[in-house]
Every structure is written in C-alpha cells, then in structure tokens.
Amino acid sequence: MSAPGALHGIRVIDFGHHVAGPLAAVMLADQGADVVHVDRPGVTPPADDAFFNRGKRRISLDLKDAADLSVARDLVRRADVLIENFRPGVMDRLGLGWEELRAGNPRLVYCSMPGFAADDPRAGVPGWEGVIAAATGNCRIRAGHAPDGWDDTRPTYTAIPVASNFAAFCGAFAIVASLTARHRTGRGDRVEVPLFNAMFEAIGGSGAYPVAQGLLPERAISSNGSGTYRCADGGYVQFNPIGATPRFLTWFLDAAGVTAWTGDGLTDRARMDRDPSLRRLLHDRLTALFQTRPAGEWEELANAAGVPLAAVRTLAEWLETDHALASGQAVVVDDPELGATVMPGSAVWLSATPVPPGRPRHLPDADRAEILAELTSPPADPPRGEGEGAPVSLPYTGRRVVDLTQILAGPSAGRILVEFGADVVKINSPQRRVGAHGFVNRGKRTVLVDVKSSQGQQILWRLIDDADVLTHNFPERTAERYGLGYEHVRARRPDIVYVSVSCYGYGGPWSGRRGYETQGQAATGIMTRTGGDGRPAVLGPYNLLDYGTGAMAAFASAVGLYHRELTGEGQQVHTSLTQTGGYQQARFAVRPAPGLPDAERGRHRPAAEPCGPSALGVDPWHRFYRASDRWFFLGATRGGLPVLREVPGLKEALSGLDGADDDAVAAALETAFHTGTAREWTGRLTAAGLGAHPVTTLVELMTDTWARSRGLTVSQISEEVGEVVMPGIAIRVHGNPPRLGHPVRRPGADAREVLSRIGLADSAEALERGWAVQMTALPPGWDHF
Incomplete structure (x- = not known):
C-alpha cells in the first residue's frame, strides 16, 4: 500500500470556478488533500471538468439559499483551507469572507484569486483573461516570430x-507555505x-x-542558429543551441556530418557577433540541412548528441x-462520463509521498449524502504542532537552501523561497555569464x-551538510555522474528536500534530454496552437514555462518541506517545463485515451479556441478592438448584448443586429x-459592468503608479549599475507578508562570506588559485552597455 500524500489530513473547500481556483485545488488534491468542490446547482460541466475536478468530492450548493449557505459555512468551519476566485466582495456579501470566517475558524488558510485585488481601482472589473492580458501587455507576439x-x-x-x-501555481504554493x-503558530492566514x-x-526578467x-x-x-526549421x-523542429559557448552547435554539426562548417567560422561566436552575414549564412545552411530529414530523425540525432x-x-x-x-x-x-481519458498527471512528483495515478473526478453532487453525514458529527479537535503558539515568522525562516540551478526556472523557485524567509546560497559556474x-x-x-573539481566539491558538500533544501536542474543521471x-x-543528509528541475521530467525515455523554454513549448503543443498558416511559433512575450516551472518547483519544495515539518523526513521532489506545459494547456488537455474506439472519442469536446497571431478573441463580444488612439480588450458575452446596447455610443451601432452573424456585429463595433x-x-464599458482594458505596454506597466505603490514593481540599488526596476512580489499574505529580498550583488560577490560560514575563510585565496572558486574579475549581473 502506498504512503498517503504529503497533504493527507488537510481539508480544502473549493468554491473556485473557471480555471484559477479549481486548478490550485486539484494541485492540492493530487498531493493527498481531501478537497470538497462546491458546484452551482444546474450547471452542466464542460469536458475539462474531468481534469479540473479530478480527485475531489463534490456537493452542489446554492449560496443564495439560506439552508445551502448554512451548509457551506459549516463546511468551512471544519476546513483547513478555503479557495475562491470570485470578484472582491462577493464572498463577504455571502457571509463567507475572511474576517467573518476566521472568527469561527482561526486556523483557516483563506486563498482568494480574483481578477484584480480588492484595493485595486479595477476591483469591480470582470477579470477575463483577455482583460488581464491587455492590462499586463501579455498580448504581443514573441520577438522573431x-x-x-x-x-x-x-x-x-x-x-x-x-x-x-x-x-x-502561486496560490497553491502560498497555501502550503501558510500551512x-x-x-x-496554530494560526491561519489570508x-x-x-x-x-x-x-x-x-x-519575470x-x-x-x-x-x-x-x-x-x-x-x-x-x-548559434537558434530557430524553428521545416x-x-x-x-518542424525547434533548435536552441544557446549557452555561454557554442558547444551545442558544434555537437550538432558533428552529429549531422557537417563538421566542415566550423572552418567557415560558423561556430566562432566572436566572429558571428561582429559579422551579421555569418549569422545569416548559418541560418540559411541550417534551413537547407533540416529539409534533408524528417523532424523525428532530427530529434533523435540531436538528443543523442546532447x-x-x-x-x-x-x-x-x-x-x-x-x-x-x-x-x-x-x-x-x-x-x-467520458470513459478512458488522457489528461495531465500531477504537476510535481515526490518520492516519499507519491500521488496515486489518475484518480477520476466525481460528478456534481455525487458526494452530497456523505458530506452532509459528516457534518452531523462533532468536528475533530485540530492537531497541535510542536511549536504551536510560537511568534509569527515567515514559513521558511531558518531554512537553508543550496541553489545549483541555472537560467530562469530553478533560480525563480529559489527567489520565491527567499521571499518566504529562506536563506539561499546561489552557486553558479566560474567564468560564465549569469x-x-x-x-x-x-x-x-x-x-x-x-x-x-575536487576542491569545489569540498565547498559544496560543506554547504549541503548545513542545508535543508538542495535544488538543481541537471538532466537525469547528470547529477549522479557528479556524485x-x-x-x-x-x-x-537523510532529511534533505532534494529538488530537481528539468525540461522533460524524470522517469521516461526523454529524461536525459536537454531543453529550454522553446523546446518545452514545441514538445507539448504550445507552438502548434500559437502559430498561423501551418507554421508553429513560440508563444510570447513572456516565458510562461520557465517562470511557471519556477512557481511549480517552489510548490514542490513547499510540499516537501511541509512533509518534513510533520515527519522529519526528507525526500526527492521534481517538476519540469513539459509538466508545466501540460498544465498551461489544461483547458484543452482532456483527450480520448490512446486506442479508444472512434465511437467513444466524440464525447471529448475540448473548448473551441482562436489560434494564430491574427486572432483577436473568441467572438465579437470578447476580443481586442482598435479605438481612435490604441487597442483595448472588450470582455463580454453574447448574452450581454442588451447591456452593451445601453453603453453610450453603441445603441445606434448595435440596433437591428439581433440574429446577425458575428462578422456583422464585429464590423459594427x-x-x-x-x-x-x-x-x-473602457470607462463607459466598465461603468456598465462589462470587462474592458486598454492594451498596456511593458514600459507603462513597470512604471505604473498603482503597481509601484503595491510593490508589484520595485526599485532597488545595485552596486553594479545603480537603480534598477523589476517585478516585485505577486503573492499577498496578509498576516505574515513575504519580504522583498535584498539586491543581489554581482555574481560571486559573496564568496568570502559564504566560505567563512563553512569554515573555509582562511583557504579562500588557495581555493581561487586552484580554480575552485572565482572571487575576482566577476561577470556582470545586469545586461548593460
């Protein structure tokens, strides 16, 4: 019999709808939490319900009905976690707000995921994805695509x-950190x-x-010839031989039998940077080369070459x-309902508390009798932790992390742990750009x-001997080769939480393959749905896999640390870019199982979607439009046409369009x-209760007064380049707020302090002479000219 999940014994009440709330709850359910999902009566779930509510128990409650609302309150009084993603104020009006509920359940962790925060001037604006995309500049095509x-x-x-x-992703992490x-302390939080x-x-960056x-x-x-090739x-293949050296390009040319290209300077990074014609020559040659074999053969050849x-x-x-x-x-x-169905597995994997594979959903209200029966018994006394009643401190205060990860995903996990109190030592390779x-x-x-090196290993092991968490992003078996x-x-360190981050994850035939954001997007289908006219494209402008996996790895670390807090046991945890790729597309990832007969496959109806760079939205009521000065997003529904007609300036334009086709409505608007x-x-539309927002550039967003006042954009002083601006902290925890980490120094600048902490201060110069550590001529930490 397998061990219970790390969150076994945690009761979650999930009032979520659409994506954010149910997705955070399914991540907790996959780690053993008992999740009760509350459905609205009479709603027919879409096909993706099979994923978003798998592994949960379900009860249908009309929160406007006094008796059903009383049941909901009783459920919450016995719960450890509440999840909701309504607009601010909705739960308060129902008597299910944080202030009221914590009086009866002070141990409750209450997680809200509205479109805009309660103190945001846009709090009442419906937070459709398109509205948020316009507000945050997440509606631009990736450069080069x-x-x-x-x-x-x-x-x-x-x-x-x-x-x-x-x-x-962030909510699930913050919930486990708060637990x-x-x-x-014995106290919950919001x-x-x-x-x-x-x-x-x-x-991110x-x-x-x-x-x-x-x-x-x-x-x-x-x-180095990075790009998408037919x-x-x-x-198509997505080829990305980036890095501090041209080693990947050299390995590929050798494997492809065109080593002679090196004689033309096509692997000479310095010459390529000086001479754009060489870069064009490399791209043209690669374009011709890739057309000589099918995509699958190139994939096998390249990955065999590393x-x-x-x-x-x-x-x-x-x-x-x-x-x-x-x-x-x-x-x-x-x-x-759907029968044999394939869908994304768990977002993270844990060695000591593995999740059971594929727990199917229950249908709406299927567990009503069982849940109501549980409410007739007296609530159990909550378990008391060893330190209950201790002063409030950040969840990972006193926890030490050794961070060996590179690029974006792994380091982002370490940064998130810093914000929640951890002491993180970041190790990078000498003589490399960071x-x-x-x-x-x-x-x-x-x-x-x-x-x-042997001396470098001495430093590393002394740090590990004092650590609670080790993170790395080596492909499978590479860490083993390094010992x-x-x-x-x-x-x-038997109680270590050992965190592995990779492109393809562990346990399958691709585990040893290398890859970055673009390979993760290519492999999991994101590039296919992004491209137009049959040509795939990388989804942009932000790295949804790198930074998404950073949040996933922080969640994996949090679950491992929670299990360690309760049991004293360590374990290995891991996640990957491709796991995140599946979760980013979860709305579309409920598919017929391989080999399912054609007659059964029709029951799986993924949501329709607009695709390609020219897509502006779902329909005329939900899309981007061009005003006289710039673009904005309209977030409404077909059923909202009467409201839209009452918006000043639209009544005449929309008259006589009842029953008109979408093209006619779009042209009129x-x-x-x-x-x-x-x-x-947008002012007129939001005043009518509709969703709308002008398209905001990244520069406008990063200098926005409200975002700055709430710490979403922050300034720090870098000893290297002076004042810097960057994203702040996305997660709010009201009783125990996360902290902004201090400005990081130039890569390697803390070497003497770190060596002193592990008793090697007197050996610093000798270690540098032996090339084990770099303390002088440090690389830049900021791209600047």
Missing part, C-alpha cells in the same frame, strides 16, 4: 489562460493572488532593467508519447564554484469604437 509585415501595435489573443494558471507556518498580480511572476539604460526592446533568440516531412532540439507536436500528440505516459506527465483516467541574475537571484548570497544524485546527498479613445471606451 511575427509574420512578415506585422504591425507591432496590433495585439494577439491566446486562449491559454496564462494569468489564471500563474495565479493557481507550514500554521503548524508552528492569501491573495489576483490574476493581475500573478502576471508579474510571469513577466522581461521587466527588469537598470534605470540608466531603460527597458531594452525585446530581441529574438537567434544565437523538415523533409513537412514537420543538443537542445525538439520536434514540434500538437498537445494531443504530446499526451500520447511514450515519455509523457511513462513519466506520469499524462495519465489515463476512467472518467464516469542570465537575468539581478531578478532571479534577488535576495540570495552568490558564489561562483566549480562543482566538478550529487539524491542517494549520494541523502546518505549524508469596430466602426463605433473608432469614434473615441481607448480610455473613453
């Missing part, structure tokens, strides 16, 4: 609910992750810059790969150590909206 002749001012719409997903703090705020986690330089224009990733079978390259797949193809199924990133569930250092390593102490595998580490500015129209 726009069609020829593209108008850069024109927005593009994605059906992937990026803001809701990030709110769920950890509650174990010591967590708030508005969708607007959550997007600052997604923006894209919004970080020295003030003296300003925010640089987005640049396409094109070094192959002999009409398929090169980051992925064939571009659809989401359905990804979910049916041997790797996704073997690694548990896709699971087959026997759904009570990307996005000023943001992803904020609050950490930084040291440059060659962990492959840093989980079994090696737990032999010395386009004409009307050209008569005023975006600010004027």
Whole structure:
C-alpha cells in the first residue's frame, strides 16, 4: 500500500470556478488533500471538468439559499483551507469572507484569486483573461516570430489562460507555505493572488532593467542558429543551441556530418557577433540541412548528441508519447462520463509521498449524502504542532537552501523561497555569464564554484551538510555522474528536500534530454496552437514555462518541506517545463485515451479556441478592438448584448443586429469604437459592468503608479549599475507578508562570506588559485552597455 500524500489530513473547500481556483485545488488534491468542490446547482460541466475536478468530492450548493449557505459555512468551519476566485466582495456579501470566517475558524488558510485585488481601482472589473492580458501587455507576439509585415501595435489573443494558471501555481504554493507556518503558530492566514498580480511572476526578467539604460526592446533568440526549421516531412523542429559557448552547435554539426562548417567560422561566436552575414549564412545552411530529414530523425540525432532540439507536436500528440505516459506527465483516467481519458498527471512528483495515478473526478453532487453525514458529527479537535503558539515568522525562516540551478526556472523557485524567509546560497559556474541574475537571484548570497573539481566539491558538500533544501536542474543521471544524485546527498543528509528541475521530467525515455523554454513549448503543443498558416511559433512575450516551472518547483519544495515539518523526513521532489506545459494547456488537455474506439472519442469536446497571431478573441463580444488612439480588450458575452446596447455610443451601432452573424456585429463595433479613445471606451464599458482594458505596454506597466505603490514593481540599488526596476512580489499574505529580498550583488560577490560560514575563510585565496572558486574579475549581473 502506498504512503498517503504529503497533504493527507488537510481539508480544502473549493468554491473556485473557471480555471484559477479549481486548478490550485486539484494541485492540492493530487498531493493527498481531501478537497470538497462546491458546484452551482444546474450547471452542466464542460469536458475539462474531468481534469479540473479530478480527485475531489463534490456537493452542489446554492449560496443564495439560506439552508445551502448554512451548509457551506459549516463546511468551512471544519476546513483547513478555503479557495475562491470570485470578484472582491462577493464572498463577504455571502457571509463567507475572511474576517467573518476566521472568527469561527482561526486556523483557516483563506486563498482568494480574483481578477484584480480588492484595493485595486479595477476591483469591480470582470477579470477575463483577455482583460488581464491587455492590462499586463501579455498580448504581443514573441520577438522573431511575427509574420512578415506585422504591425507591432496590433495585439494577439491566446486562449491559454496564462494569468489564471500563474495565479493557481502561486496560490497553491502560498497555501502550503501558510500551512507550514500554521503548524508552528496554530494560526491561519489570508492569501491573495489576483490574476493581475500573478502576471508579474510571469513577466519575470522581461521587466527588469537598470534605470540608466531603460527597458531594452525585446530581441529574438537567434544565437548559434537558434530557430524553428521545416523538415523533409513537412514537420518542424525547434533548435536552441544557446549557452555561454557554442558547444551545442558544434555537437550538432558533428552529429549531422557537417563538421566542415566550423572552418567557415560558423561556430566562432566572436566572429558571428561582429559579422551579421555569418549569422545569416548559418541560418540559411541550417534551413537547407533540416529539409534533408524528417523532424523525428532530427530529434533523435540531436538528443543523442546532447543538443537542445525538439520536434514540434500538437498537445494531443504530446499526451500520447511514450515519455509523457511513462513519466506520469499524462495519465489515463476512467472518467464516469467520458470513459478512458488522457489528461495531465500531477504537476510535481515526490518520492516519499507519491500521488496515486489518475484518480477520476466525481460528478456534481455525487458526494452530497456523505458530506452532509459528516457534518452531523462533532468536528475533530485540530492537531497541535510542536511549536504551536510560537511568534509569527515567515514559513521558511531558518531554512537553508543550496541553489545549483541555472537560467530562469530553478533560480525563480529559489527567489520565491527567499521571499518566504529562506536563506539561499546561489552557486553558479566560474567564468560564465549569469542570465537575468539581478531578478532571479534577488535576495540570495552568490558564489561562483566549480562543482566538478575536487576542491569545489569540498565547498559544496560543506554547504549541503548545513542545508535543508538542495535544488538543481541537471538532466537525469547528470547529477549522479557528479556524485550529487539524491542517494549520494541523502546518505549524508537523510532529511534533505532534494529538488530537481528539468525540461522533460524524470522517469521516461526523454529524461536525459536537454531543453529550454522553446523546446518545452514545441514538445507539448504550445507552438502548434500559437502559430498561423501551418507554421508553429513560440508563444510570447513572456516565458510562461520557465517562470511557471519556477512557481511549480517552489510548490514542490513547499510540499516537501511541509512533509518534513510533520515527519522529519526528507525526500526527492521534481517538476519540469513539459509538466508545466501540460498544465498551461489544461483547458484543452482532456483527450480520448490512446486506442479508444472512434465511437467513444466524440464525447471529448475540448473548448473551441482562436489560434494564430491574427486572432483577436473568441467572438465579437470578447476580443481586442482598435479605438481612435490604441487597442483595448472588450470582455463580454453574447448574452450581454442588451447591456452593451445601453453603453453610450453603441445603441445606434448595435440596433437591428439581433440574429446577425458575428462578422456583422464585429464590423459594427469596430466602426463605433473608432469614434473615441481607448480610455473613453473602457470607462463607459466598465461603468456598465462589462470587462474592458486598454492594451498596456511593458514600459507603462513597470512604471505604473498603482503597481509601484503595491510593490508589484520595485526599485532597488545595485552596486553594479545603480537603480534598477523589476517585478516585485505577486503573492499577498496578509498576516505574515513575504519580504522583498535584498539586491543581489554581482555574481560571486559573496564568496568570502559564504566560505567563512563553512569554515573555509582562511583557504579562500588557495581555493581561487586552484580554480575552485572565482572571487575576482566577476561577470556582470545586469545586461548593460
């Protein structure tokens, strides 16, 4: 019999709807929590309900009915966690607000995920994904992926609910962190992750810059021939041999049998930087080369050579790969309505508390009798933690983390742990540029150590001996070759929480493959749904997999630390870019199981979606429009036409359009909206209770007065470049707020302090002479000119 999940014994009441609330709750259910989902009576669930409510018990309650509302309150009185994602004020009006509920249940962790925060002037605006995308600039095409002749001012719409997903990832993490703090103090807390705020986690390093330089224009990733290439079978591959050296490109050229290209300077980084014609020559040669073999052959060749390259797949193809199924990133569930159904597996994996594979959903109200019967018995006394009644401190105060991760995903997890109290030592390799250092390593102490050398290993092991958490992002088996595998580490630190982050995850045939954001998007189908005219494209402008996986890895760490808090036991936990890719597309990821007969496949009806760069929205009532000065998003529904007609300036435009086709309605609105500015129209629309927001540029967002006043954008003073601006903290915890980490110094600048802490201060110079540590001629931490 398998061990219970890490969150076994935690009761969650899930009032969530759409994506954010149910997704956060399913992440907790997958780790063993008893989640009770509250449905509205009479609602027919869509196909994606099979994923969003799997593993939960369900009861249907009309919260406007006094008897049902009394049941809801009784459920919450016995709960550990409440999750909701209504607009601010809705739960308070129902008598289910934080202030009222905590009086009867002071141990409650209450998590809200509205569109905009309660203190935001836009709190009453419906927080549709398109509205949040417009408000946060998440409607631009990725640099280098726009069609020829593209108008850069024109927005593009994605059906992937990026803001809701990030709110769920951050909310699930913050809930577990708050449960950890509650174990010591006995007191719950209120967590708030508005969708607007959550997007600052997604923006990440894209919004970080020295003030003296300003925010640089987005640049396409094109070094060493990076790009998307068409192959002999009409398929595509995403090739990304980036890095501090051209090693990946060299390995690929050798494997492809064109080593002679090196003689033309095509692997000479310095020459390529000086001579744009060489970069064009490399791209042209690669374009011709990839057309000589099918995409699958290139994928196998490149990955055998250790090169980051992925064939571009659809989401359905990804979910049916041997790797996704073997690694548990896709699971087959026997759904009570849909039958055999494949969907994303758990967001994270834990060795000591593995989740049961594929617990199917229950249908609405299926558990009503059982849940009501439980309410007739006296509530159990809450368990008391060893430190209950202790003074309030951040959940991970006193916890030490050794962070070996590189690039964006892993370091972001470490930064989030810093914000919740952890002491993090960041280790990077000497003589290497450290990307996005000023943001992803904020609050950490930084040291440059060659962990492959014997002396570097001495430094590392002394740090590990004092650590509670170790994080790395080596591909599978690479850590073992360095003597840093989980079994090696737990032999010395059996209670360590050992966090692994990778592109493809562990446990399947692709576990040893390398990859970055673009490979994760290619493999899981995001590029297919983003591209137009059959050509796939990387979804942008922000790194939804890198930073999403950072939040997922923080969640994995939090679950591991919570289990350790209760039991004293460590374990290995891991997540990956492709797991995050599946979760980012969860609305569309409920598919027929492989081999299901055609007659059964029709019951799986994923939500319709607009695709391609030219997409502006779902229909005329829910899309981007051009006003006289700029674009804005209208968030309404077909049923809201009577309300739309009453908006000043639209009554005449919409008269006589009952029963008209969508094109006619869109044309009428386009004409009307050209008569005023975006600010004027959004003011009129929101006054009528509709969703609307002007498209905001990243520069406008990062300098927005309200965002700055709430710590969503922050300024710090870097010893290297002076004042810098970057995203702040997306998560609010009201009784125990997370802290902004101190400005990180230039990479490696804390070496002497770190060495002193582990008793090697007197050996510092000798270690540097032996190339084990770098303390002089440090690399820059900010891209500046």
